[in-house]
Amino acid sequence: MIDLSCKYLGLQLKNPLVVGSSGLTSSIHNLKTIAQMGAGAVVLKSIFEEQIKFEADKFLKSNNPQIQSWNEAFQGIVSKTEFYYEEAFQYLTDYAKDHTLNNYLSLISEAKKEIPIPVIASINCTTQYDWQYFARRIQEAGADALELNVYLLPSDFEKSGTENEEVYFSIIREVRKFITIPISLKIGYYFSSLAQTALKLSETGIAGLTLFNRPYNPDIDLDNLQVDAKNMFSSESEYSHTLRWVALLSGKVNCDIAASTGIHNHETVIKQLLAGADSVHMVSVFYKNHFDVLPQIVKGMEKWMTDHNFKSISEFKGLLSRKNVHNPAAYERVQFLRLFSSVE
Ligand SMILES: Cc1cc2nc3c(=O)[nH]c(=O)nc-3n(C[C@H](O)[C@H](O)[C@H](O)COP(=O)(O)O)c2cc1C
Numbered sequence: 631m632i633d634l635s636c637k638y639l640g641l642q643l644k645n646p647l648v649v650g651s652s653g654l655t656s657s658i659h660n661l662k663t664i665a666q667m668g669a670g671a672v673v674l675k676s677i678f679e680e681q682i683k684f685e686a687d688k689f690l691k692s693n694n695p696q697i698q699s700w701n702e703a704f705q706g707i708v709s710k711t712e713f714y715y716e717e718a719f720q721y722l723t724d725y726a727k728d729h730t731l732n733n734y735l736s737l738i739s740e741a742k743k744e745i746p747i748p749v750i751a752s753i754n755c756t757t758q759y760d761w762q763y764f765a766r767r768i769q770e771a772g773a774d775a776l777e778l779n780v781y782l783l784p785s786d787f788e789k790s791g792t793e794n795e796e797v798y799f800s801i802i803r804e805v806r807k808f809i810t811i812p813i814s815l816k817i818g819y820y821f822s823s824l825a826q827t828a829l830k831l832s833e834t835g836i837a838g839l840t841l842f843n844r845p846y847n848p849d850i851d852l853d854n855l856q857v858d859a860k861n862m863f864s865s866e867s868e869y870s871h872t873l874r875w876v877a878l879l880s881g882k883v884n885c886d887i888a889a890s891t892g893i894h895n896h897e898t899v900i901k902q903l904l905a906g907a908d909s910v911h912m913v914s915v916f917y918k919n920h921f922d923v924l925p926q927i928v929k930g931m932e933k934w935m936t937d938h939n940f941k942s943i944s945e946f947k948g949l950l951s952r953k954n955v956h957n958p959a960a961y962e963r964v965q966f967l968r969l970f971s972s973v974e
Pocket residue numbers: 650651652653675676677752754779816842843844862863864865890891892893911912913914915
């Protein structure tokens with residue numbers, strides 16, 4: 631008997647396959663399909679920090695008698711509105727009409743009733759100001775854990791690396807004041823010292839790090855002379871950057887690691903587990919092939935484990951992490967003289 635079960639963020643999962651945060655995880659219909667198709671857990675589509683502030687502001691401007699009690703409960707912290715990105719305000723004015731905070735909370739509680747797998751909520755945030763009280767409401771709605779998606783592009787010439795990094799730490803500090811459910815932090819890779827920062831982040835009390843968010847990258851439309859976004863979905867060859875960092879950090883950081891980006895098939899899932907990942911988050915593959923690939927990935931994993939005489943994930947997880955391989959330099963080499971010189 632092959633046992634794919636594992637622990638992630640302290641939660642018991644029947645397998646390490648997590649459907650990552652995206653539009654695919656924003657309806658109860660899809661969440662039921664995801665569970666039926668055999669996922670181990672799901673991360674809901676992120677609610678945006680700006681959305682929370684916007685709703686809070688709207689609420690404060692209404693004549694609702696609850697306002698007083700809210701302000702007392704949260705010591706007035708919902709009374710300020712500060713938008714980190716100006717354009718977010720424009721976008722949210724329209725968006726929030728359809729997607730209210732209550733819809734998000736209902737999605738969590740309905741998901742908890744309807745599906746038997748852990749439900750991880752998600753907040754997309756870039757500041758530590760004024761929105762963390764909503765994390766408590768997420769917990770009260772029944773979420774099993776909360777993923778904080780923090781993606782700061784260090785493009786501000788006035789800000790040092792330390793200042794940028796402090797944002798991550800202060801967000802965690804603030805959110806931890808409001809909730810007791812496990813927190814995972816989803817990050818990008820723009821850190822001057824990723825290994826040390828990841829280690830320090832893992833010591834803040836978070837339960838997991840998700841490596842990495844995949845940003846929308848700009849492109850230039852040569853016909854219309856406009857800046858555009860391209861390649862919304864990852865390709866199946868994009869997994870190696872994550873693989874390197876999972877291998878380098880696993881066994882070193884004091885929290886779980888989830889691998890994300892470019893994981894499209896059972897082979898890549900197994901590679902990330904061998905590198906030391908505790909779970910894998912997949913998104914693009916489901917946009918391309920729908921959730922039918924989930925049972926195929928489970929089957930592929932079981933076959934590979936049978937062929938290699940592994941009965942459980944713990945027997946091979948981390949077997950090829952940096953600390954367990956004979957040649958750790960293989961993960962660190964970025965300029966490979968012998969390889970490059972052999973190509974003419
Ligand atoms: C259409 C789309 C929407 C996404 N929305 C979110 C989101 O709301 N929150 C989040 O943390 N990540 C979001 N992501 C990022 C994914 O969760 C994931 O980190 C990224 O796509 C890399 O994984 P993949 O290679 O399996 O697609 C989104 C990705 C896509 C393609």
